[in-house]
Amino acid sequence: MEKLSPFVVGDGEKCIGCKACEVACHVSHNVEGITAGNIDTPVFPKLFVTRVEEVTMPVQCHHCEDAPCAQACLEKAIYFEDDKVLIQTEKCKGCKDCLVACPFGAVELVPRFVKGKEVIQENLGKPVLYGNKCDLCYTREKGPICVETCPQQALRLVEPHKEKKEKNKKAVATIIGMFKK
DSSP: OOOOOOOEEEEEOOOOOOOHHHOOOHHHHOOOOOGGGGGOOOOOOEEEEETTEEEEEOOOOOSSOHHHHHHOOOOOOEEEETTTEOOOOOTTOOOOOHHHHOOOOOOEEOEEEEEEEEEEEETTOOEEEEEEEETTTTOOOOOOOOHHHHOOOEEEEOOOOHHHHHHHHHHHHHHHHHHOO
């Protein structure tokens, strides 16, 4: 059986659009030793709270097994590690191929900052950009901070094989219950 990658999914019925997940994501990945109130760079989360008509919910990487973004990356900056699709930002040239390839719009190009200062390309005078997307907080023992932070519990980590097993158990219990009547 092929291993299916976990991913975070949002519930549009619960999400209130507060963007606490975005701030927590940015702080967790970019700010060391200070609180969110003291951020001195623009906020670039790895998920995007999106409003469509009457629904608001976060959109982020689904860590696809066939990862169109990784297939499109000529620099091989997007790679698989365990069951996650990650970006090696040092290799990323900001070409935009991953943005076009992602079916969820989960990849964004963001400017590189070093010690609070934006890095500028010497010959062009423009910011150095790199791909940015959800990495499931792979360095964080507790898992994705967005799931932990959401005040409405609108985000959850989906582990496909685990969920399938749980659904199978519920189906068996339902069937057994039908025969006992």
